[in-house]
Amino acid sequence: MYETMVMARHYEERLQEEYLEGKQPAFDISAGPIPGELHLAAGHEASGVGVCHHLRAEDTVTAPHRPHHIAIAKGVDLKAMTAEIFGRETGLSGGKGGHMHLFDPDVNFACSGIIAEGCPPAVGAGLAAKKRNTDSVAVAFLGEGAIDQGAFLESLNLASVQNLPVVFVIEDNDWAISMPKERVTDVTNGAQRAAGFDLPGTRVDADDVIAISDAATDAIGRARDGNGPSLLEVQVHRRMGHFMGDAEGYRPDADKDAATRRDSIERLETKLRASDIDDETLDELRSRARERVDDAIEWAKEQPEPEPSAAYEDVFSSPPSEDPERAPSVADTGGED
Numbered sequence: 031m032y033e034t035m036v037m038a039r040h041y042e043e044r045l046q047e048e049y050l051e052g053k054q055p056a057f058d059i060s061a062g063p064i065p066g067e068l069h070l071a072a073g074h075e076a077s078g079v080g081v082c083h084h085l086r087a088e089d090t091v092t093a094p095h096r097p098h099h100i101a102i103a104k105g106v107d108l109k110a111m112t113a114e115i116f117g118r119e120t121g122l123s124g125g126k127g128g129h130m131h132l133f134d135p136d137v138n139f140a141c142s143g144i145i146a147e148g149c150p151p152a153v154g155a156g157l158a159a160k161k162r163n164t165d166s167v168a169v170a171f172l173g174e175g176a177i178d179q180g181a182f183l184e185s186l187n188l189a190s191v192q193n194l195p196v197v198f199v200i201e202d203n204d205w206a207i208s209m210p211k212e213r214v215t216d217v218t219n220g221a222q223r224a225a226g227f228d229l230p231g232t233r234v235d236a237d238d239v240i241a242i243s244d245a246a247t248d249a250i251g252r253a254r255d256g257n258g259p260s261l262l263e264v265q266v267h268r269r270m271g272h273f274m275g276d277a278e279g280y281r282p283d284a285d286k287d288a289a290t291r292r293d294s295i296e297r298l299e300t301k302l303r304a305s306d307i308d309d310e311t312l313d314e315l316r317s318r319a320r321e322r323v324d325d326a327i328e329w330a331k332e333q334p335e336p337e338p339s340a341a342y343e344d345v346f347s348s349p350p351s352e353d354p355e356r357a358p359s360v361a362d363t364g365g366e367d
């Protein structure tokens with residue numbers, strides 16, 4: 031878990047550097063090696079890792095717009111994921127999905143930029159597992175800012191009434207872009223939402239990967255054993271802006287400082303040292319994690335960009351035009367498909 035957490039943190043730090051290249055001085059979001067928006071998850075590692083290390087490749091995970099730590103913990107191919115983020119042809123979706131739309135059928139992982147959107151597909155995966163009589167489970171991650179969305183509440187209901195093997199994990203980082211949670215949500219503890227659906231709800235108050243893993247053992251075990259869904263909320267922290275380029279003018283300095291001080295990786299290091307894991311072992315794990323990240327980034331940057339002529343491939347179920355030079359018209363896209 032330590033190695034995966036270090037990998038996830040180093041990944042975000044390296045992407046941060048790469049992302050800024052070429053975008054300054056007048057922040058041009060389309061410039062540089064990583065075009066488009068980028069939401070980094072530094073400070074969320076304990077949640078993705080504490081939950082996903084209980085999962086198998088055949089279990090399904092859906093993640094929100096801040097997905098990298100969860101994807102890494104679920105075992106998504108790091109090189110193909112990085113190439114996707116860099117918009118390259120060898121990326122998970124041929125470079126057309128970008129960082130918010132990673133999709134890896136090999137380990138049943140998907141994410142979406144639409145908040146709470148991962149909940150209904152996770153319920154669908156849970157229903158499929160039940161109908162197929164397997165013991166696979168599905169986990170839907172979402173932010174605390176998404177817990178008032180209909181998609182989440184309807185998913186809790188359907189999972190509950192059908193007794194499906196689904197675990198909903200709320201990552202509470204206190205903020206939804208610039209909105210503090212107390213201004214938009216009636217409960218301070220999102221796990222309380224479970225009571226309205228007659229489900230177990232648990233909150234882990236600190237971003238302590240061991241405590242999160244313990245809570246996930248119960249929730250995932252329950253789902254695997256056919257005892258139905260549950261809801262887990264975990265406290266995490268946003269160490270960076272909502273997205274790259276966010277100056278965070280709305281955020282008090284004390285809040286930012288507190289998020290930086292509460293480092294889940296340091297917390298785990300302290301625990302590991304107390305269990306007689308020596309510095310040399312920790313160094314080895316850290317180096318191996320960083321090397322994997324650096325290799326993936328170097329590899330991705332050398333990958334080719336997709337051919338412009340392939341722009342419509344895999345985008346429409348029936349391409350609007352066989353002629354790559356011709357842009358789709360309303361008539362093209364509004365047809366029977």
Ligand SMILES: Cc1ncc(C[n+]2csc(CCOP(=O)(O)OP(=O)(O)O)c2C)c(N)n1
Nearest residue numbers: 096143144145173174175176203205206207
């Ligand atoms: C349905 C929908 N509404 C609004 C948005 C715009 N939006 C993007 S991220 C975000 C806030 C998300 O906050 P939270 O769920 O707490 O996740 P965090 O960014 O804190 O990880 C919003 C409102 C969206 N992507 N989808």
Ligand SMILES: [Mg+2]
Nearest residue numbers: 173203205206
């Ligand atoms: Mg949030």
